[in-house]
Amino acid sequence: MRVILVAGTTQTATIPGISAAGADPSLVGHTPSADAEIIEYGETVRSPVTPVSPTGCPTPAAITRAVRELTGFDVLTVDAGLVEPTATPTIDVGARPGRDIRESEPVPTAPGAFEAARRMGKALPEDELVIGETVPGGTTTALAVLRALGETFPVSSSLPENPTSLKEEVVAEALESSGMEPGSAAHKPELAARYLGDPVLPVVAGLTVGALEADIDVTLGGGTQLLSAAALVRHAGADGDLSLATTSYLAEDVPELEAAAEALDLDVTVTDPGFEAHPLDRYAAGEAKEGAGMGGALMLADRMGVLDDVEAATLDVLSRLDPEAVDAVDGVEDGA
């Protein structure tokens, strides 16, 4: 069993109001590099920032790291277009940072990266993979890909108030600049990923298609971005068993999840980490919700019988990431 983190960037994240992944828009490119370091090392190493939302909600990578400390799962990070250096070792599949989807061809590396990821997924010596993502702005590109494929599911947001109309506007512009309409990339996932996606989506889809070809069990650990990756997989004609593991926060935000999963023939596992302590209560308040493999990690924590320990372990990770969080957390840890 191995957890794969597919980490990348899209300039789409810099459109004002699109993403909560990073306290300051100028630092958003560091978020996936920092997330990968937090999961690998339990702290940032090369990255100058620890990702938090503008209101102080900590990155879901802290939860994935906490579960890793509890269960010891192996991690593999794939460079799906990082722009900032990371101290986390990564696999190169030829992906490059994605451009704004309002440009005509935001992800020219999509076909090559899909194919390299497919070969990698097929060759990995694992029985089971859990695949997560970290790409700020990724729900907007996921929405564009879903629309290009002709799928009508909605996407979630890392913000408490989903900027739905802004996203729809961006997607409409993206379709137009690529000369496409909703549904015109149906059964042509390579077109959807290349002309409307981010570099993470074709890499997740490629890994999944390859792993399914090799009869490896795949769980996509995440929210609507992984739903979009699953749509790419199905539109590529891959029909093996496929699961989605997500958080209760995401499931609550997207009532259409069950119908979408059924349409894509996905088994869905929803896990509630039961967060109550500050600053994790921001999750219950509707921030972040998913990302960096959080839903997959929580599923593993539940399977291994340590779900009840995740909150305390996450607070412990946060106290190491951000000494200021320690004070707020001490009382909780003492009482645990």
Place this chain on the structure above:
Amino acid sequence: MRVILVAGTTQTATIPGISAAGADPSLVGHTPSADAEIIEYGETVRSPVTPVSPTGCPTPAAITRAVRELTGFDVLTVDAGLVEPTATPTIDVGARPGRDIRESEPVPTAPGAFEAARRMGKALPEDELVIGETVPGGTTTALAVLRALGETFPVSSSLPENPTSLKEEVVAEALESSGMEPGSAAHKPELAARYLGDPVLPVVAGLTVGALEADIDVTLGGGTQLLSAAALVRHAGADGDLSLATTSYLAEDVPELEAAAEALDLDVTVTDPGFEAHPLDRYAAGEAKEGAGMGGALMLADRMGVLDDVEAATLDVLSRLDPEAVDAVDGVEDGA
């Protein structure tokens, strides 16, 4: 505790007679990529070959992997100029494949890679590092670097008969093409690495200097190539505690090891894995001797009380790497 594998290439390895790392000279570029996969996954994934010497001696990476299976240590692979793809996640420090040292500037990336590695070594959240290398042809470049620094120690070889006079010839040509003489790079390690080295040496030296700056314990796990890296560290003016962990096979081959270590102020640990079973008896016959962190891994196995289990665990790794080795090995395993 983390084991760092610094993996790279130098065209120097393609000089006929220089290296035993690869059954066929045309495949030698795959050796470090394959070694990294064997340590990470216990098998090759992207790499088309499993490195063995021309006489069938298995790569030391199999031993390092076996110790990893016994002890569970974390691995970090640094890309120090790989030429072939690897499925192992790697850190990028800006190193590129090294050219033949008989060219005028074989490693132009040495200064930048040294500095990036130094920053990485300083930032790693570890108390202790064990650093190993895999670079075919590396003893010849190590010899050239030692000579440029003015050090007179000899180097070992992965071949049973060390092609010493061939190496001396290559080194003499390398010094000449760079306009240098023995000792002309003393206290100028950046010149030695750039004009006479391979890309692995400055990365090992940079990691070590950075880690020593951060008071991280460093053990160089390997043979005379690591001795050459230690010389770069000392010539850079870094005087912290530094250890070398190597195999009994290497120590036997290089009687000058103790004096060299004393001159460079290195604590030396020599570990004998006691290999007897085929094909590991090739080690006792003087092949391979060291590489891919083997000496460091054996030291860890000894420290954790599992040294006696390393032979059986290595045979198990080999049986998975090469089904043909299984037959030869079965009797031994049954008797163990």
